[in-house]
Amino acid sequence: MLGGIGYFYGQSKIAYPHVSPHEGHDNYIAYWPAELYTAVPSRPFFPRGFLWDEGFHQLLIWRWDLRISLDIVGHWLDLMNIDGWIPREQILGSEARSKVPEEFIPQYPSNGNPPTLFLVIRDLLNGIERNIFTDVESRDVTSFLERAFIRLEAWLQWFNITQSGKQKGSYYWHGRDNKTTRELNPKTLSSGLDDYPRASHPNEDERHVDLRCWMLLAANCMQSISKFFKNGDIPGKEYASTVKLLSDFELLNEMHLDPTSGAYFDFGNHTEQVRLSWKEVRGENHHLKRELVREALERPKLRLVPHIGYVSLFPFMGKIIPPDSWILEKQLDLISNGSILWTNYGLRSLAKTSSVYMKRNTEHDPPYWRGPIWMNMNYLVLSALHHYSQVDGPYRERAKQIYSDLRSNLIRNVVQNYNQTGFLWEQYDQRKGKGKGARLFTGWTALVLLIMGEAYT
Template sequence: MGMARRACAVRVIALLAVLVGARSCVLADTPPNHRRWGLWRPRLIAGVRSNVRDSAMFGIGWQGEGAVRSALRMCADDGSNGVQFGYVRHDGRAYAQQVIVDAQLQIKMNMDWILVEHKTRDHLPAFAWVLRITGEHIETEQDLRSASGASYVSLFLTAASGADEDDIEGQEEEPHVLSEIECTGHSSDVCIQGQSGRSVSALTPYKLMYKQPTYGTPPTLSFAARPPKLAYPEHIVSTWDASISALLVAKDASKHSKGPRRDLSQPVTVLGAWAREQQFASEQHVLRYMKDDGSGVRTLHADDPEAVDSCADARTCSVAVVQRVLERDFRVEIVFSEFAFDDELLVSLCGAALDERIERARRAFDDRFHAVFRGIAQNYKAGSTETRMATYALSNLLGGFGFFHGSSWVERENTEIATSTDAGIEPKNKLETREVAQVLGQDGKLAALTPQNFFTATPSRVVFPRGFLWDEGFHQLVVLQWDTQLALESLMSWLGVIRSSGWIPREQVLGFEARAAFPKHISHLMIQNPSVANPPTMLMPWQVLARRCHNMHQGTKENSLDRVHPEQDATCSAATWEHVANALGLHLRWLDTNQRTRDASAYQWKGRNERHRPQNGRNPFTWASGLDDYPRARVPSAQEKHLDLHTWMVWAHSAMVTITSLAGHSESSVDALKRRADELKSMMETQFGGGSDRHGLLFDLDRDGAQIEHVGYVSLFPLMLGVLPHDSPRVGAALAAMQDPEQLWSVAGIRSLSKSDDYYLKGDQYWTGPVWIPINYLLLGALHNKYAAYPGPYRERARALYDDLRRTIVTNMARNFEQQSTLFENYNDRTGDGQKGRLFTGWSSLIVLIMAEEYEGLIV
């Protein structure tokens, strides 16, 4: 094969895409000087947006053509298409480095993203950012024998027209448009100008420049590559429908909504301005607009999806795509600035100046990581698998943050859940009228809540790119060690979604992008129930902050707010903590009232029913607990009692003591919390301590008061939350069960259910055997902070177990990371192999704190 033909087969198309005016963002009330840009679209492999509503939105994608045809790579998925990706550095604010390996297309890409704050010509504060993408051809034996295919990098600028879900409020607005597209010839810079923001008074003009490649432009091409289309009816969707449909034509999964819906199976209006660099064998190089025939601009109409209209110019279009053809060894830079570029800014963000910025940012991240997590620097060598795993875990936790805007969908009524107790306690779980934006469905049993702005970390960009209440408390324990202010922004955002009753929806599925990523086979879980709870893990990071503020007020340097930004004084103000204490107190009162048993003597997770059972199991799910298929009572009832929730309530009341004290609440209200915690603690033995006591542990109780004897995570909760006295015989029983390989000890850590249990690996094999890092972190924290720290009969055993367990977890996770370059949702208790969700750098990132031996906020 000749060199010209070989060059033809070795090419990459880079397609720059920006969603302008898509309505999904958060913190609309953020002061203008707090507006900033970030990689806050976790569903995308690389997606940029700001923290204002109707932000411009940017995304990266690529696809292959030639001997190897491929679908578009744009959404974060499970790696089944041979693509691995992940951040190797991410500081949560202004710098990120991501490495992508596409084995099928034989290309490795390094993406460096840098955010810069600058001043405009009028001395106004503004932001700019630059993304550099460097491609490297990965040569294989097969590649040496033949031309194995071509790759395309598609980076696109686009906006969805039509109604967004915010129009539930009746606020119909015209979509923002691109003001200008400058396309001036082969290998020139391509500039796109637009506006970002919610209202006319708050619009921020911007300019985006897709610069000519530094290198990698093929000399000639013998064909004109055909770009992917944005949106059309399902029967003509091209190869990249699965990836792009969720992003550009967001799918509304509701069968009940009367509001506007957009679906691939329905006609959709999208205005599109396409441009690409056409290079022909004749060596003519022209940058043109394109229709389907490659020459112009295309519009899809709602009433005629196949009609093609041509825009007179780009001023009437809200979608643009710039497409380049590149060899697999290439480098391109994309530069963005609010308002406009000046020559000095442009020079400072590109070329050799960018080399220096990137090098400084990488050094700063590495130095800061070792300074913040001193325990890792002291115990693990720089560059070791363990250290690389820890930086990867932190970076991808920070890289999983997202901004969202939208409505939670909730049940207005649920007759299957008890609404009162025999003791006369009336749960408050009704939604107030002002909280409901729209009643859904003809029967009126569903509602869309008032749209909200939301900023959160996510469990996994691959499988769970949305907010989870149960997970978020663990996430922010890690973030707090790195950037207190960033953690505080997210924690405050979660306080903002507490309803007037005190209920918090356990999953935050807000906006089209989050809904499009929701698994279809469990779409019913998208509908939230105002009676269903989740563990109050959110109190853990708040307790850390409260203790640090207390230490700062006391002048204690250790564990004070020395890792915060200058806002630390406001963070520790009485006004801040009054707001926090009131919000968390409201939620705790809701838990205390709504999760009672019928006789009001104990607690139970509401929402269990006969209809929802795992395929391979007899016990109904207990999704509210977070331990979904862990065995409970086979027959759900209003009388069953759940040990883990009772333990959480003991712990939560104790945690609120520190928080309310900092808020300046009266001594009597603080004492009331202490008394309630002590009362619940004393009730634990009388309520759950009956039965044969052959295991020496506490267990759930069924409707008849009989113990449900399953040795596992639930029976360990009194120890893992530090509720058991350090000299209690039940501590010894728990240690014995954890150290026994036939019960809970495994090659990966403490397994979720005893190997000797009849239900072991039954159900969904989710919480019935596998090893989960957050629970093991709680166990390590309890051992480290209490049971191995205080003199008593079990101190030495607790210390030995702590050392063995910590070493086992780190060793096993490092082995998996060395082999697979990622973290997992849980780990197989027999082989130690990672399983379920990949890139699970939410609560599995707690490995960073385990390695650093940081256990703040766990024992109260």
């Protein structure tokens, strides 16, 4: 992880306002010349800054060198524009640009990325509260939070303005293609979970449960910072109403819970009757060619999107579910069921029962978040299991046992792959545990060290 920290300088390409990512990539303007000090997911494969990866990186790095971590977070916040938007990928300089297909270089000001930097900020606030820092470190953290407050506030406001849904307290990731004829399920790149299945027909009625949970994390942090500085220079802005709204358990269940399965789902315009079929289509110069084309066999309707996977676990990972709730027992059932999420190597990203489990999204896009095991999400699940195993409730012992088994499976598999190949991997196969994707992926896969040390956010 430390070897992946680097300094980059250059200008991002920003798409013109109101230009869709699906309308070509020639219309862009240059962001201001900027510097970025950051950890990267993989130096040879992804030598650039990824906003949502960075929050996970810093969970490890701040424990090694607090000042470097604060410096990195500060660099990211300094890339914020006047609206409070941060480009989610920082493709700065020729090295970084050489690794990215041209169509993916422009960044879209309408699209966000999970605000995972708040994971680090929550850690730092907890550290001050528990007195784990030296006096000098505490002053460094408080000084940083005081200077960063206005940017963090603008960032949260950007999400509230641009990513809010039709129903109060709902949110959805912008940037999905509602006109695609090529993708089995239109990707949600802004969520960080790429091809994880959402509503089959994107529209403004969508509600994404993961984004709602990210927003609660952000609002909680802002409320804590406001309280911390209530007698200082930071205005004591009231975040309690936002926290109260987003932590309303009954409202969360009304929007996203399927009582039968006890699983949380997205909501949107959806049908399960979608497939990719080979068709003859007319291409350039009017030549016919065979392509995989999407077809819907029935009209979609507004409903919960019935795919169990990482997104379904966000209220659990956010520790929002009361420890005595029957829903917690259902969550533990889903996690520990080998026919759904459980494997001997970690939790798979999408249940075997999903209609798109391990299915390609296009002719050229193999499954990515549709089955393989990812360390960042497993880390958050372990953090929640550890929490529920420590608090009083009827499911405490069961959470403790699942925690122990999952932790052992993850550590054993990562270490075994490392001994066999010499690498940490981007993801791991859910059937045999074999490392997949980019090797030398010393980004969030390095969270295995925190799992070993039982150091959770």
